[in-house]
Amino acid sequence: MSSRTNSRNFRGMSRRELLKLTPLIALGGFAIPGLQKPLLKTGLGFSDWASAKLFRSAHLAPTFSNSDLTPFSKFPINDYDVDDPEVDFDKWTLTVTGAVQKPGDYTLPQIQGLPKIRQNTRHVCVEGWDVIGRFGGVRLSDFLKMIAAEPTARFVNVECADDYYESLDMATALHPQTLLCYEMYDQPLTREHGAPLRLNIPTKIGYKQAKYLTDLKVSHVLERVGYWEDQGYSGFYGL
């Protein structure tokens, strides 16, 4: 036995050791109603920051063979509001605004004039399920070139016929697998899957892949993140 003490000193020693643990009380902040929300918002913000850092522009999402596809009839239809916002296809255009040199209304044939991409990729829902779908469309990066988006712009914002709205960081918007999608399973998009034009982004969670697009705005600042993000979901949610 190397050292000796008496019971009074030992109690003092034990108390000092116990007090060293007081930083633990900081975790109690998460239980205080007024602090909980900002703390969780900070935590989610940190996760989004880390997600953006982990995103690699040249890294492709896994692709699959046709035999791996989920049958089209089993591909879930998820909306926040209606399956069919009754878009008038004859009058439909994509209205482009913001930090671009060629704003205006773009028709579907104009968009379809860009090189066509087909890909079998995984669609992951925030709820936890996933399906493998076949998507066809044009690269968003090609479209951004066509409308001459400013190279320093940082965000692409979209609005939809059902009043849904979303935003994309520019790195994801320029990713080679990020599509303005007008076909699923080699057929024109059906109304409930977002006709005539939707986003297909294999590097993002499902709710970022907006359907029934009507407006596209390129911007330097983020004005609105997205419908679900405004309810409390992650803003970046890269896969």
Added chain:
Amino acid sequence: MAAPAIAIENVKTGEVTEAVYEHPFIVRLCHWVNAVALFVMVGSGLQIFRAFPSFGAKIPQKDLLNWPKAFAIGGWLGGALQWHLTFMWIYIASGLVYIGYQIFSGNHKQVLFGPRDLPGVWPMVRHYFFFGVKPPVREAYNPLQKHAYTTVIVLGALSVLTGLAIWKPVQFSWLAWMMGGFHWARLWHFVIMWAILAFVFGHLVMVVLHGWNNFVSMFTGWKKDPEYPVE
């Protein structure tokens, strides 16, 4: 590794008892931070699971189990994700600091299960589960304890890796691939949670069985009247 020991003389009776400094500060801190983080991760994880209580693809399939909302954290999917994506950093940090400290301080010799612990496993199993004679206690942790504490660290690391595979199935597609694919990674993440909870259950039973002095030592570091011989 022997922990620092001390002899305590009672100021009234003059009686001498022994105490040993068993849990260094960093270990105690990480233990309690991790306990809170694990509680939140399990609660919010089960709320996330409620959104799709099944495994595999979204081919219409039966819900596996309808986990009661009362035993979940976050209230809804978005809320649970906020808790999960916040506390995962605290969970990871407490794990990394713990492992780093154990390695660099040399304290791991007290708790890491190694080949020299193998011969002691069977006698301990006989004692715990088949009412065998209690083997002599020579150090802070017996071979089975070391085995449990070492295994749960591995499980903790696996919980992070499986979680990373389902949070970032594109950036870490190789991780999901190693686990047998995205669907399997989600299943592993769930199974590993239950394995950790099984450890926690056994851990709490042992805490109750080993009494007050042992419990207090996780707060003050000092264990009075240790069962094992001190220097």
